[in-house]
Amino acid sequence: MPNPPYAPPKLKKGTLRITPLGGLGEVGRNMTVYEIDGKLLVVDCGVLFPEEHQPGVDLILPDITLIEDRLQDIVAVVLTHGHEDHIGGVPYLLKRREDIPLVGSKLTLAFIEAKLKEHRIKPKTHLVAEDDRVKFGPFDLEFIAVNHSIPDALAVAIRTDAGMVIGTGDFKMDQLPLDGRITDLRAFARLGEEGVDLFMTDSTNAEVPGFTALEKDIGPVLERVIEKSTGKVVVASFSSHVHRVQQVLDAASKNGRRVVLLGRSMVRNMKIASDLGFLNVPEGVLVDLKKSADIPDHRIVYMSTGSQGEPMAVLSRMVNKEHQVEVGEGDTVILASSLIPGNENSVFRIINGLMKLGANVVHKGNANVHVSGHASAGELMYCYNIVRPKNVMPIHGEYRHLIANAGVAIETGVPQNRTIIAENGTVVDLSDGVAREVGQLKIDFIYVDGKSVGKVTDDDLRDRRTLAEEGFISVITVVETTLGQIVSGPEIHAKGVAEADHVFDKIKPQVADAIEKAMKEGVTDSHALQQVVRRTVGRWVGTKLRRKAMIVPVVVVV
Template identity: 70%
Template sequence: MSHPHPELKAAPPLPEGGLRVIALGGLGEIGRNMTVFEHAGKLLIVDCGVLFPEETQPGVDVILPDFTSIRDRLDDIVAVILTHGHEDHIGGVPYLLRERSDIPVVGSKLTLAFLEAKLKEHGIRPRTVRVREGDRRAFGPFDCEFVAVNHSIPDSLAVAIRTRAGMVLHTGDFKMDQFPLDDRITDLRAFARLGEEGVDLFLTDSTNAEVPGFTTSERELNPAIEQVMRTAPRRVIVSSFASHVHRIQQILDAAHQHGRKVAFVGRSMVRNMGIARDLGYLKVPSGLVVSTKELEKLPDHKITLVCTGSQGEPMAALSRMATRDHQIRIGKDDTVLLASSLIPGNENAIYRVINGLTRWGAHVVHKGNAKVHVSG
């Protein structure tokens, strides 16, 4: 945890019929979300993500939740439920499954597809259980019901966990976009029904909870993205999270509208967008997406590149472009669109990338000077 409490003593034995909730990450930090529920001698885990290092942690690739407290109880784990497919919720799963490979992993279709592609690189074949909103499944003494929530990645779920000790409602990450691109809204009727039944503990996402007002709809970004595609004199290079299917859909639609071809750059971007397209979450007009080799034959004003690196990650494609350490060379009058938010702690790295891109003559469009991102 980023805010340890060394003054706290070890937890007492769990009373018979009681429920214990242990957060192994995700509190007071943006990342490594992992919550353990203990009841009737069994453990249920919700999410298992990673946290990306800060500048003060050189040589560190990712930061994992601390598995120490559950390492001697791996056989008691009945399932790992994944609320959605972002790295800060699924990135730690390969490391947990290295310790016990047959733990059932529960999630929606897209979430499990992203996870399985990741686990393939680790040489792990998971035991998966696919669920969707409205499903209700028992895992040991935990009776779990899944509820649709809207987020910046499709197929996100909240989970209501019923036990003899009471009901916990865990929202996962969510927002209240009433006009999402996939028309799948947060199911407030289900939340109301659960509230009437009686929720004993409500665990809710709190990112940006201190910001007043309402989250802007994803659809309201279309004019700014369309303007970039229409007015950019040369290439457009878009950087986004490799899991932000909705944002990439907007980029594809705008590029297609203005006669631009699109190429995906970066292993995770190519992999995830291929999965999203195969499963029908990403609609790609015929002939729109081409290889980077094919782009070499096109004039600059017909080119759009979609890559990773929106958070200034040093090994990501955009950061390497900014330092001229990539085969794609940023040039004068290229337009770079940072289609993502600025995650707290990444400010210096992001501004360093923006400065590097500007140095080579690029025009950088980001949340600070255009309406190109909304909160997830």
């Protein structure tokens, strides 16, 4: 059960306060705020993608209510890597204060700068690399190379007067990575010798025993799948998964195929990665979509977005036959990504749709076409033994992942009372080498719906679900309140209720009687009369039709 909200005490001088605003109990919208001596440091600012029970929502942002009146106190935003769940919320934060320094690696900053350009924001950036050490206000930051499913990822050590915190960001310990850049365990060990007061570690794969498989093992599988395909090949992945795109380019080249990048974000990100030297494009392999029409199906690979079943992504549009690239008999579709929790039904719908069209669908469940970018339990255990932290706070994961991660820490000797299983909004104070939970803030979902940010509420989504699942019934009545008479109506119309309008003829006399009775009792306000109509129709619909449709009463007073 979530902890009930309770206010933290006033922050004492020299104490470091850590408050996660997203990323705990969920996979997405990662954001943590650090505060000491009146200054704030933000690490990551990502988005969460909506689930089926959040219809119409485009993105979900961290709840920055805690800091919205203190934006001038933010000394920097550190971005650990370029995935959307870590950088996607930055434009919405910078719209409130554009000159907040963004700190990150070369590729991470390039990705966020391109995103911010679309929002017409020119950011103030500070480039860092592994082993760099920089200071922002009271925060002394050191950056550590970590291996992940995107190049140029960094962990960050935060030194303050209250002690040292290490946040791993997303990481794993691939010993033979495609780019040759391994997680720097020597740096972790050195910092451990100095003394790590709080270790905040990636929890996503904490339930998985052993070690995450090597990225290099995927390449040969992709080559074999592409080699066997007689038609076109479509590979779906995240638009920022540079390593996977590299493997697809190499596999296509070896099989004499050209590659077309599909999806605006895919094209944009891979151009950035190529320009910066993080993506090696074999000569003559890439071709523009407009020039691909003359290439035979057995000589082409489409690299697309949509591996999570997103409704507007390329793969979903292919399934719905709304994209110029059509999938059918003899074609192969490779889903080269893991399932993000909550997206299972959407992905299975895509798989079923593709197979119905005649395509051969290859995914992680039936072939080794993807490995995770996150450390499994064995890798976490190595890190805890190397760092030997005084306190541990698992981050980045659903509640079950956080618990599993805490269990690994305890196995390595971290005392249970020094292991904090926090939630979004949990306030943790670090002082004298001890991390303590001192408060719990109420954290809400901030929905982005088109151009609307934060205006859509949970009540709005409940109404949308009701409309989608139960339909709506409109009841229009015109009344003369001084005489207490109905002038016109009630007229009843239904949409999505699976009943013809004449079915509601039975309830019309009851509605008229209820309105007239209310007017005789002195009710003349249209809103109050509408509530009378809503209750009368709602009871009848619930009893007779066994439905919970949305009732939309309109009472016009003349």
